[in-house]
Amino acid sequence: MARGTEPIIQIRNVHKRFHTLRGTVHALRGVSLDVMPGEVVVIVGPSGSGKSTLLRCINRLETIDSGSIVVDGIPLKGARNINKVRAEVGMVFQSFNLFPDRTALGNIVLAQRVVRKRKKAEAIAKAHDLLAKVGIPEKADAYPGQLSGGQQQRVAIARALAMDPKIMLFDEPTSALDPEMIKEVLDVMLALAKEGMTMVVVSHEMGFARAAADRAVFMDGGMIIEEGTPDVLFSNPSHERTKLFLSKIL
Amino acid sequence: MDERARTESIRSLPQGDPEEEQQPPGLYERLIAWLAGLPWWAIILGVVAVAVLYSMLTSEAYRRVIQALTDNPQTSTEDLFEVVQVVGEPTMIVGAYVGETQDSVTTVVDILLDKVIDRKEVTHTGFILAEDPASLTIRTESGLFTIPKDRLVEEKREPAPGGERITLTYVDRVTVSGILTKRTDKTYTVRTVNEVAETFDKARILSRTVIPCEQVTAANCVEGEYVTIERQGEIISGTLNTLSNTNISLILEDGSQREMRRSDVDRFDVPTLTVAVNARSANVPVVPGGEVRIAFVQGTDIMEALEELDSLEDVPVPLRYAEGQARVALVGYPTLDEALTATGAGEVNGLLYLDDGPERLAVQSWVEEHPDAGVVLPTPPRECQKGCQVSVKLKDDAITGRVAEETDDTIRIVTTEAEYLEIDRAKVLENRRMEPGVCALNNLRGCNAGIFLTLRVTFQAYALALLLGLIFGLMRVQTNPVLYAFSTLYVEVVRGIPLLVILLYAGFVVSPELRDNVGISLNDEQEAVIGLAFGYGAFIAEIFRAGIQSISRGQMEAARSLGMSYPQAMRYVVLPQAVRVVLPPLGNDFIAMLKDSALISVLALPDLLQLGRLYVSRTFRAFEGYNTVAILYLLMTLFLSMLVRIIERRTRLPH
Numbered sequence: 001m002a003r004g005t006e007p008i009i010q011i012r013n014v015h016k017r018f019h020t021l022r023g024t025v026h027a028l029r030g031v032s033l034d035v036m037p038g039e040v041v042v043i044v045g046p047s048g049s050g051k052s053t054l055l056r057c058i059n060r061l062e063t064i065d066s067g068s069i070v071v072d073g074i075p076l077k078g079a080r081n082i083n084k085v086r087a088e089v090g091m092v093f094q095s096f097n098l099f100p101d102r103t104a105l106g107n108i109v110l111a112q113r114v115v116r117k118r119k120k121a122e123a124i125a126k127a128h129d130l131l132a133k134v135g136i137p138e139k140a141d142a143y144p145g146q147l148s149g150g151q152q153q154r155v156a157i158a159r160a161l162a163m164d165p166k167i168m169l170f171d172e173p174t175s176a177l178d179p180e181m182i183k184e185v186l187d188v189m190l191a192l193a194k195e196g197m198t199m200v201v202v203s204h205e206m207g208f209a210r211a212a213a214d215r216a217v218f219m220d221g222g223m224i225i226e227e228g229t230p231d232v233l234f235s236n237p238s239h240e241r242t243k244l245f246l247s248k249i250l
Numbered sequence: 251m252d253e254r255a256r257t258e259s260i261r262s263l264p265q266g267d268p269e270e271e272q273q274p275p276g277l278y279e280r281l282i283a284w285l286a287g288l289p290w291w292a293i294i295l296g297v298v299a300v301a302v303l304y305s306m307l308t309s310e311a312y313r314r315v316i317q318a319l320t321d322n323p324q325t326s327t328e329d330l331f332e333v334v335q336v337v338g339e340p341t342m343i344v345g346a347y348v349g350e351t352q353d354s355v356t357t358v359v360d361i362l363l364d365k366v367i368d369r370k371e372v373t374h375t376g377f378i379l380a381e382d383p384a385s386l387t388i389r390t391e392s393g394l395f396t397i398p399k400d401r402l403v404e405e406k407r408e409p410a411p412g413g414e415r416i417t418l419t420y421v422d423r424v425t426v427s428g429i430l431t432k433r434t435d436k437t438y439t440v441r442t443v444n445e446v447a448e449t450f451d452k453a454r455i456l457s458r459t460v461i462p463c464e465q466v467t468a469a470n471c472v473e474g475e476y477v478t479i480e481r482q483g484e485i486i487s488g489t490l491n492t493l494s495n496t497n498i499s500l501i502l503e504d505g506s507q508r509e510m511r512r513s514d515v516d517r518f519d520v521p522t523l524t525v526a527v528n529a530r531s532a533n534v535p536v537v538p539g540g541e542v543r544i545a546f547v548q549g550t551d552i553m554e555a556l557e558e559l560d561s562l563e564d565v566p567v568p569l570r571y572a573e574g575q576a577r578v579a580l581v582g583y584p585t586l587d588e589a590l591t592a593t594g595a596g597e598v599n600g601l602l603y604l605d606d607g608p609e610r611l612a613v614q615s616w617v618e619e620h621p622d623a624g625v626v627l628p629t630p631p632r633e634c635q636k637g638c639q640v641s642v643k644l645k646d647d648a649i650t651g652r653v654a655e656e657t658d659d660t661i662r663i664v665t666t667e668a669e670y671l672e673i674d675r676a677k678v679l680e681n682r683r684m685e686p687g688v689c690a691l692n693n694l695r696g697c698n699a700g701i702f703l704t705l706r707v708t709f710q711a712y713a714l715a716l717l718l719g720l721i722f723g724l725m726r727v728q729t730n731p732v733l734y735a736f737s738t739l740y741v742e743v744v745r746g747i748p749l750l751v752i753l754l755y756a757g758f759v760v761s762p763e764l765r766d767n768v769g770i771s772l773n774d775e776q777e778a779v780i781g782l783a784f785g786y787g788a789f790i791a792e793i794f795r796a797g798i799q800s801i802s803r804g805q806m807e808a809a810r811s812l813g814m815s816y817p818q819a820m821r822y823v824v825l826p827q828a829v830r831v832v833l834p835p836l837g838n839d840f841i842a843m844l845k846d847s848a849l850i851s852v853l854a855l856p857d858l859l860q861l862g863r864l865y866v867s868r869t870f871r872a873f874e875g876y877n878t879v880a881i882l883y884l885l886m887t888l889f890l891s892m893l894v895r896i897i898e899r900r901t902r903l904p905h
Contacts, residue, residue: 059811097804101830
């Protein structure tokens with residue numbers, strides 16, 4: 001795994017509050033995190049700990065209140081062309097979010113044509129390559145409604161990869177899947193990690209974390225409690241809250 | 251196409267094994283299967299609908315209403331469109347250069363190479379345009395040509411004996427206006443002069459003179475076809491509408507009105523009412539409870555005479571009675587003489603005499619002849635002014651023209667021939683369409699009333715409403731407070747005002763203001779379209795808003811995370827899905843709008859309902875009239891809801 005010297009994602013003291021009718025939720029309380037190019041970081045933590053919010057802040061699906069996030073040298077705050085940044089950062093959602101009115105192929109082709117302005121034939125060729133890569137070349141003409149959850153998530157990964165992103169963000173990609181489908185998605189992610197893709201993954205899949213991750217981060221209450229190599233964090237956590245959490249999920 | 255047909259036929263060839271026959275079921279079997287799948291009430295409803303339609307189409311009364319409601323379409327017409335076309339093509343002139351001013355070049359032309367088929371076009375327009383200051387003047391053997399410089403396509407000069415030879419190519423223009431009658435891929439045919447023809451009964455012909463072809467200017471004259479016919483004046487019968495010193499106007503049996511100058515009238519028979527009374531009782535009013543005895547000549551229309559009497563400004567005293575205060579006895583006599591004698595003898599109080607013939611003044615002359623009979627005329631004889639049945643005979647006249655059609659009873663004479671001009675489409679520089687022609691099955695554009703107007707206004711208004719609805723619907727899902735507030739204001743205000751009020755507002759407030767202050771003048775139809783679209787835009791905006799909001803936020807996020815901008819994500823991801831969701835309610839609104847388009851009759855537009863009302867008020871056949879209006883609306887909406895259902899099924903996503 002090739003490593004750069006400059007972090008590709010720099011998160012510095014980020015605060016994020018959600019204002020709802022019932023009051024203000026302080027979702028991120030001064031989070032700082034660096035991700036090096038080619039690094040795979042797994043974020044774990046109980047629900048409501050701010051993992052997903054942090055991930056969504058990285059491609060500015062959520063804005064931040066204070067602090068700074070720099071992605072690939074571009075500070076997100078006040079970035080003029082956020083769409084350019086987003087095109088470099090692929091995102092995979094828990095609920096897949098495939099476009100239901102387009103075939104698997106159409107899902108992968110659309111953004112290539114609209115954002116990358118690729119020629120139709122080029123976009124289709126790329127889509128076929130990616131479908132082969134995620135292991136479902138025969139499903140090119142199937143609609144999302146005709147695919148299983150695992151297949152849908154693999155199309156979603158292919159869709160994100162079609163933009164040739166430098167970074168991939170995974171927001172609990174396997175949480176909505178039946179157990180037997182989890183492996184097929186994790187295999188694709190594992191292969192991606194081996195190729196040297198920079199990945200930030202919110203997931204509770206310890207097996208994947210141990211096999212692929214360079215670093216694991218434990219978050220709780222909107223703060224990073226502890227971080228380290230997956231082996232150390234999962235088998236020998238130093239923090240009480242980490243221990244408590246791990247004892248519940250293992 | 252051919253290829254497929256061939257493989258089909260090969261496949262359906264008997265393969266030898268009868269058990270193998272797995273042909274798809276035929277149309278008939280499929281129809282039966284489909285019928286069997288319907289609920290019992292649907293079958294009954296269907297049968298009733300077919301029966302109703304059949305009886306409507308075969309009944310004369312209904313056929314007439316349907317004709318009225320569909321703008322009376324003819325089966326075919328040649329009056330397609332009124333057009334003004336500018337025709338021209340490059341023309342080349344070769345000649346000797348004579349001289350040049352700032353604006354023009356003068357040339358002696360020895361050859362005139364014009365490629366315009368009709369040479370008249372060239373010279374003609376050339377002369378007209380010669381007055382243009384920025385022009386070239388060229389002399390040909392036939393004179394000087396002046397060619398406007400802005401028409402010049404090419405100019406070539408070369409030295410030649412006697413000066414410089416010049417070759418000019420220029421565009422020539424002719425304006426043609428008339429009625430477009432035929433259109434092919436290559437040509438337009440325009441009728442520039444209309445035919446004028448008259449059909450009349452052959453019984454009226456007094457004499458018929460054939461005009462020899464030498465005396466006819468028409469190009470294709472057939473010997474014996476051109477005639478001069480002297481004919482008897484036409485006899486027209488109808489209900490008297492107006493009678494003035496100069497004009498007579500009748501309402502004919504078919505409801506149309508015919509106005510004639512009295513100078514053209516040879517004779518007209520308008521019933522004349524004469525009132526005669528007994529001289530002794532002339533000034534004696536009827537005692538309440540008494541009896542009024544009125545004499546008449548048997549065989550005359552006494553009821554019409556009484557009506558005519560009532561319309562007199564001052565009814566003579568012995569015949570004047572209040573309703574219910576006196577008994578009226580009508581006494582008929584076989585002859586006028588007996589009736590008048592009886593009047594003089596006091597057997598009756600008075601006499602009514604109504605006649606439209608030469609005997610109309612018989613009473614007057616009888617009284618003059620018998621001054622001592624005891625009969626007086628309290629008012630002078632009076633002609634019926636309105637409402638009575640009359641017949642008018644026009645003066646004899648002559649007609650000259652071509653015999654177009656002759657049957658046993660009638661003859662059709664064309665007095666002015668139509669002139670047609672065939673124009674090469676490639677040469678038409680400008681094609682301006684004025685008014686659509688006659689409503690016919692081959693020219694539905696010309697149908698501007700009834701069901702056609704309803705459909706056209708609905709389609710136009712709906713297209714506009716969709717646009718408004720989409721714009722305001724998109725504004726309603728924005729976080730920008732100005733856009734949101736503005737669109738919400740529109741939706742709430744328009745939804746709260748009845749559509750009828752909006753239409754009246756568009757027609758009588760907005761449209762006059764636009765005309766007076768901005769200078770845009772809208773016709774009634776445009777007012778109706780704008781009113782309907784504005785009113786429905788609010789509902790459609792809400793449908794679009796709901797549709798967009800029904801698409802999960804994840805879709806927008808996924809699209810944005812791929813680097814799409816907000817408009818791109820809306821355009822390519824959210825809207826296509828939202829449109830699927832909103833198709834059924836949009837279809838419902840379309841049907842609702844078709845029905846609500848009946849309201850546009852308040853803007854004096856002859857839509858389906860308005861024509862129905864006119865028909866009913868003319869014929870008093872409310873039952874047939876409104877039945878047909880209702881059924882036509884129903885047919886249209888049923889057809890549309892079927893269409894909406896098919897579209898819905900087509901756009902459903904596979905699962």
